[in-house]
Amino acid sequence: xxxxxxxxxxxxxxxxxxxxxxxxxxxxxxxxxxxxxxxxxxxxxxxxxxxxxxxxxxxxxxxxxxxxxxxxxxxxxxxxxxxxxxxxxxxxxxxxxxxxxxxxxxxxxxxxxxxxxxxxxxxxxxxxxxxxxxxxxxxxxxxxxxxxxxxxxxxxxxxxxxxxxxxxxxxxxxxxxxxxxxxxxxxxxxxxxxxxxxxxxxxxxxxxxxxxxxxxxxxxxxxxxxxxxxxxxxxxxxxxxxxxxxxxxxxxxxxxxxxxxxxxxxxxxxxxxxxxx
Amino acid sequence: xxxxxxxxxxxxxxxxxxxxxxxxxxxxxxxxxxxxxxxxxxxxxxxxxxxxxxxxxxxxxxxxxxxxxxxxxxxxxxxxxxxxxxxxxxxxxxxxxxxxxxxxxxxxxxxxxxxxxxxxxxxxxxxxxxxxxxxxxxxxxxxxxxxxxxxxxxxxxxxxxxxxxx
Numbered sequence: 001x002x003x004x005x006x007x008x009x010x011x012x013x014x015x016x017x018x019x020x021x022x023x024x025x026x027x028x029x030x031x032x033x034x035x036x037x038x039x040x041x042x043x044x045x046x047x048x049x050x051x052x053x054x055x056x057x058x059x060x061x062x063x064x065x066x067x068x069x070x071x072x073x074x075x076x077x078x079x080x081x082x083x084x085x086x087x088x089x090x091x092x093x094x095x096x097x098x099x100x101x102x103x104x105x106x107x108x109x110x111x112x113x114x115x116x117x118x119x120x121x122x123x124x125x126x127x128x129x130x131x132x133x134x135x136x137x138x139x140x141x142x143x144x145x146x147x148x149x150x151x152x153x154x155x156x157x158x159x160x161x162x163x164x165x166x167x168x169x170x171x172x173x174x175x176x177x178x179x180x181x182x183x184x185x186x187x188x189x190x191x192x193x194x195x196x197x198x199x200x201x202x203x204x205x206x207x208x209x210x211x212x213x214x215x216x217x218x219x220x221x222x223x224x225x226x227x228x229x230x231x232x233x234x235x236x237x238x239x240x241x242x243x244x245x246x247x248x249x250x251x252x253x254x255x256x257x258x259x260x261x262x263x264x265x266x267x268x269x270x271x272x273x274x275x276x277x
Numbered sequence: 278x279x280x281x282x283x284x285x286x287x288x289x290x291x292x293x294x295x296x297x298x299x300x301x302x303x304x305x306x307x308x309x310x311x312x313x314x315x316x317x318x319x320x321x322x323x324x325x326x327x328x329x330x331x332x333x334x335x336x337x338x339x340x341x342x343x344x345x346x347x348x349x350x351x352x353x354x355x356x357x358x359x360x361x362x363x364x365x366x367x368x369x370x371x372x373x374x375x376x377x378x379x380x381x382x383x384x385x386x387x388x389x390x391x392x393x394x395x396x397x398x399x400x401x402x403x404x405x406x407x408x409x410x411x412x413x414x415x416x417x418x419x420x421x422x423x424x425x426x427x428x429x430x431x432x433x434x435x436x437x438x439x440x441x442x443x
Contacts, residue, residue, distance in 0.1 A: 009325040016333050017355050024348025028398055041289070041341035048293030056300045 099262075105153040106263050113151070115228060115267040118142050122261050123167065132175040132195065134158075136264060139166040143268050147226050152264045155232030155255040156180065156220060160266065168266075172258055173233065174201055181224040182233050184210075185217040193218060193233050196251070199258055201234055203250040210248065212239050218252055228267065284331060288338040291315060296342070307414055312339055313387065314418060314425045316354050317380055320361020321368075322429070332358035345399055353387050373423040381419025388415060 027035075103119075110117050120136035127133075138144055140163050150157040150170045158178060162169040171178050174195040182193040182203060191206045203218055216236040222229025232255045240249040295311040302309065312335045319328040336354030340347040360383065368375050388411035395401035 009329075012326050013329040013355075013359070016329050017352070017359075020333060020336070020348055020351040020355055024346065024352050027347040035341070035347055037337070038341040038347065041338050044289050045293050045296070045342055048297060051297065053300070055297065059301060 102153075102263055106265060109151065109153045110265055113228075113265075113267065116269045117151075117265040117267050118144060120168075120264055120266055122264060125258075125261070127172075127258070132172040132178075132258070133161070134170045134172065134258075134261060134264075136168050136170060136266070137166065138266065139164045139168050141165050144168050144266055145268075149227045149231070149267045150264050151231060151267060152256055152261055155234075156227065157256055157258070157261065157264055159226055170264070173254060174199055174258060180227055180233060181221045182218045183221045184212060184236075185219050187211050187216070190221055190223075191250075193252060199254065201252040201254055203236070203252050204247065206248045206250060207246065208241055208248055212236060212248055212250055214239060280327060281330070284334050285338070288312070288331075288335045291335070292338050292342060307410065307417065308343075309421070310384070310414070310418055311421070311425070313354070313357065313384060314380065314422050316358050317361045317383060317422060318426060318429060320358045320363075321365040321426075325362060328358050328362060329355060345395065345401070349391065349394060353390060357383050357387060373426070376426055377419050377423045380422030381415050384418035385411065385415035 106119060110119070118138055120138040120142075122134050123137045124135035125133075126135075134157075136150075144160060144163050146160050146163050148160045150159060156173055158170045158172040158175070160168050161171040172195065173180055173193065174197065176195050176197070178195040180193040181190070183190045184203075184206075187210065189206055189210045189212070192204045194202050194204055196202045203212075206212060214236050218233045218236065220227040220229060220231040220233060234252040234254040236250055237253045238251040242249065291312050295309050298311075299307060299309045316328075316332045316335055319331045322328075323331065332354040333351055336351035337347070339350040339354070344350050361379075364379065368379065389407065392403050392407060392411065395403050
């Protein structure tokens, strides 16, 4: 009895250990995962596991959302970049389309004229109070000479006043120094079209007794040896008759929109047989 | 008496806590065996009967939850407790490095024992898990053991104004 009292703990531990070993060996052979205690423990721990699952799922979802958001930011950046690139590309295509359209009109005009012509691109515009000119990218190397007429759809633009080797300056018909011999298309009355400032002109020397109405078309008369006959100049915008003056005061709006000029044709000769560039 | 009544509940709480922590921190890939650290601590701080019973209960609850066969962790936990108990006569609890090393070695041996058991008895091919799971888990236990000892010591001081009378 004394032995058992002194070694009570030791015997208890030995019994526990032996019991554990028996339990282990028994379960190795017979356990099918359906033990009573296993069920009890599983039931008891289930709420905690459910809670942990909830926490893990929340953290996982938050993390996934964060990662997705980071991914979205990157994707957004990439897409924005792509949009910018596509917009730039689209702009190029639009420019090409508009240029093709303009050149098509220019070509139509070129075909309709009985003159050999050189197509040129407008590289500069100078439309100040004193001077209304444009600079084109063709010069004497392309066969251009001073006083050659310049046209653009649908009519007359001006004439060359300075011709260099590769560039030329064009005096627009709206310049105050520009005078074009013109006739009214409807009545064949002859006058002089002069520039009158920005995008405007005047038809001078038409006597008061002439029949001029608003909307009459003015074309070049072909006299003076600079501009060929029949080129569209403009349309009568306003007609005023003053008792004290000999001539009518006729305001004209040119057909050509000078603010949008990008390509022009320079008429180099009266015959179409010449080489067209 | 209260100790024996509360022991199963305590074991459930500790094991549930370690499952929750493992799920949150390692997404269930690694276990944080606080129960094993408790058993080691019991070897240093409790008497033989109480500690052995604690190891039995903790091992049994863990067996019910995670073990492929009931009794495996019970046996291992009792052995771990006995090792700690014997070592407590020669190793001072204040020597934190030895405690960490002991925790690490105990955990590593336990993991290897489980793998060998599974291989030999249950024919599970889990040898590849030694470097992937066993070693990290042993390191985790090795790191957590001194921390647990420190916290328990603080708790003892807080509860009894001195170190536990055990």
